[in-house]
Amino acid sequence: TKDGKYIYEFAAYIKKDDRNKFIDAIATSKNAQYIYEFANNLNVADVSKLTDAIAVTKNAKYIYKFACDIKGANKDKLTDGIIATKRNEYIFKFACEVEGANESKLTDAIISTKDAEYIYNFARKITRADVGKLTNAIMATKDAKYIYKYACDIKRADKDKLTDAIIKTKNSDYIYNFAKNVQGANIDK
Numbered sequence: 200t201k202d203g204k205y206i207y208e209f210a211a212y213i214k215k216d217d218r219n220k221f222i223d224a225i226a227t228s229k230n231a232q233y234i235y236e237f238a239n240n241l242n243v244a245d246v247s248k249l250t251d252a253i254a255v256t257k258n259a260k261y262i263y264k265f266a267c268d269i270k271g272a273n274k275d276k277l278t279d280g281i282i283a284t285k286r287n288e289y290i291f292k293f294a295c296e297v298e299g300a301n302e303s304k305l306t307d308a309i310i311s312t313k314d315a316e317y318i319y320n321f322a323r324k325i326t327r328a329d330v331g332k333l334t335n336a337i338m339a340t341k342d343a344k345y346i347y348k349y350a351c352d353i354k355r356a357d358k359d360k361l362t363d364a365i366i367k368t369k370n371s372d373y374i375y376n377f378a379k380n381v382q383g384a385n386i387d388k
Contacts, residue, residue, distance in 0.1 A: 231256040
């Protein structure tokens with residue numbers, strides 16, 4: 200059978216030494232939940248096949264859980280897997296919580312979403328992220344609220360560039376708040 204649930208349940212009832220024989224079967228099931236459960240609960244010795252299998256499922260929840268919980272999992276493959284899901288919330292959580300995650304790839308993934316809120320939060324939480332890239336990305340969104348918040352909260356951001364970007368939004372409330380509250384803002388523009 201290729202049903203991940205049945206493979207997992209059967210493997211749970213056999214001797215520990217024989218469980219590794221079921222790795223190929225659970226991996227080809229393509230069922231992210233049971234691939235994760237198998238790796239997490241059945242103490243298999245080699246998780247590389249399971250890492251490969253879960254990374255291609257496009258199931259953001261279980262790729263994230265696998266990266267957090269499974270010792271020896273290849274974080275680079277899981278980074279590629281989480282990016283392929285295109286789920287902003289999980290890409291962000293993965294970057295924040297998975298030790299050894301490829302921050303450069305995750306930065307590019309968040310930028311590609313063009314979601315101002317996630318770009319802003321990524322810059323705030325991931326201290327080693329490329330602020331130059333993220334500044335350009337937040338400006339490209341043309342979202343006055345998040346350009347303003349970014350300028351206020353991201354100390355290493357280029358304030359001159361952000362001043363130009365906030366002016367281009369033509370949002371008078373945020374332009375006023377920007378000029379009033381952003382340290383280093385060039386209010387003479």
